[in-house]
Amino acid sequence: MTDYQAGKKWDIGLQEAVSITLDSLRRLPAATLPVAEVSGLAAAEDLFAGVDCPSAASSLRDGYAIRSKDTKGASQARPARLRVAGASSAGDLNNKTLEPGLALKVLTGARVPAGADAVVAVEHAREEDGYIVCSREVPGGCNLLSRGADVASGERVAARGEILTPGLTGLLAAAGIDQAPVIPLPRVAVVATGDEVVAPGHAIQPGQLYASNLITLCSWLRSFRMEAKTGVVKDRSAAIQEAVAALLPWADVLLTSGGAWKSERDLTVRVIEEMGCTFLFHRVRMGPGKAVAFGMMGQKAVFCLPGGPPSNEMAFLQIALPGLLYMAGRPPVPFQTRKVRLAATVAGDIAWTRFIHARMEQRDGKWWAVPQRMKSRLQSQARAEALIRIPEGAGTLAAGQAADVQLLRSPCV
Known part of the structure; x- marks a missing residue:
């Protein structure tokens, strides 16, 4: 073997290629972000509630906060009569205590006063002359959301590695968590190579074509919410090296499109190897997508994808994308x-x-x-x-x- 070939595996099976890729990668360092920005990301550690939610017992219905024992034996023939001692709505910071024989008018979400253990819905009581008339017994806990019923202080809200869904981010906020440590999504540099390849938006000549692979790759990345920066360069060693050197400091991962085969004009893998990348495999027994190569340049992952559109996309979907998801702390399985x-x-x-x-x-x-x-x-x-x-x-x-x-x-x- 030549020096270029030494140390890497050739023509390996797809499962082995995926295993080598995942075994070589590491999760990205955690970043702490506002809770409104963490949806879709993996929790970097267990997250615990800092407060009870609700922070006090609250009403689930518009009605009257009461002591349930004050309605014991109530019926149509002998209704309970309770004097209305005031009113409360959501957000009121009242510190009232409900005495026997009294009722407090409450709106949905209002804090229930100490001493009350139930809320009679407004449709099940009538108010007259400053009293409510209740013709049925109201059980304790009726229409009442107790303190900490949604989440209790100290309770684990999200586990390490759990994907934070929109609903879960709402629960984090309710639990008093305004920032959360998460595994960020990788930033990806995409470099398309080829004398015939032209970036969209520029005029093409006969024999040239637009960089459709570049757009497809960036669109897949965008669909998984990953940020990308791009470059389109000629099949020239200096041009490839310059583009990679310019983008790699920003990126966690480098994707290249084209130049991954073995002709004299296929320079990409060779140039990147000369820049210090250690390739672990090149060419995988899969079709389309055979000419894919994977390596590491320090802590940066490098995927060299073939230039044919179906091969380019398939190598990305089956090998590169699982690796990107793994780096983000997510299961390396993009599709059901x-x-x-x-x-x-x-x-x-x-x-x-x-x-x-x-x-x-x-x-x-x-x-x-x-x-x-x-x-x-x-x-x-x-x-x-x-x-x-x-x-x-x-x-x-x-x-x-x-x-x-x-x-x-x-x-x-």
């Missing part, structure tokens, strides 16, 4: 996988893991994966709703046979 029937026969390769673009179709209440049969690879990629996965060693899967399908869009099965 379902077992569904195949609408047509698909051919695999016993030596490769193969992925086929598909759309999902419902038949008689069940979902089927319909392989894309488009002449255009870009059209097939653009219209794909799912990916049929034919594992290494499986060969051909017949129509009607069950297969694993990754759902690229909202789950439908």
Whole structure:
């Protein structure tokens, strides 16, 4: 082997490639952010409530705070009569104590005075001459939200590694947590290479093409809320090195598009290796996406993706994206996988893991994966709703046979 080849694995299986990637990466250092900005991020540590919520017993209904024992034996024939001693609404900082035989008019969310242990709903009592008339017994705790019922001070609200959903961030705020330590999302530098590649917005000449891979990658990153900075450069060692050197200090991860194969013009992997990257594997037994390489440049992860659009996207989705999610403290599984029937026969390769673009179709209440049969690879990629996965060693899967399908869009099965 040449020096360029030494130390890296070649032509490995997909599962091994993913394992090497995840084993080589580390979670990003925690950052403390305002609770309004942590939705979708993983908690960096256990989070505990600092206050009770509610901070005092409060009413769940518009009505009257009462002592339940004052309604004992109440009926239509012998209603209980309680004098209305005032009123309270949500936010009132009253410190009242309810004496026997009294009632306090309360609105939903209002603090219930000490001594009261129930709220009779306004529709179940009538007010006359400064009294309420209640013709039924009201049990203790009725329409009452006790102190700490939503969350108690000291209670664990979120566990380390838990993804903070919008609803959970609301609970954190209710628990008195205004800032939370979280694992941030990685910042990603994306460099597209190729003499024929032109950034969108510029005029192209015959034989040139727009950097569609760049846009696809950035759109996937955006869909997972990851920030990206980009560059488009010619197939020149100095240009590639300059672009990488300019972007890498800002980024946690470098993605390159193109120049990952083994011709004289495929310079990307070689140039980045000369810049100090230690590549751990190059070329994976998967199709499309074979020519992917992965390495580490210090603490920075580097994924060199092939230039063909389907190969570029597939290498990103199957290897790079799981790694990015892992760095963010999230499960390294970007998409849900379902077992569904195949609408047509698909051919695999016993030596490769193969992925086929598909759309999902419902038949008689069940979902089927319909392989894309488009002449255009870009059209097939653009219209794909799912990916049929034919594992290494499986060969051909017949129509009607069950297969694993990754759902690229909202789950439908």
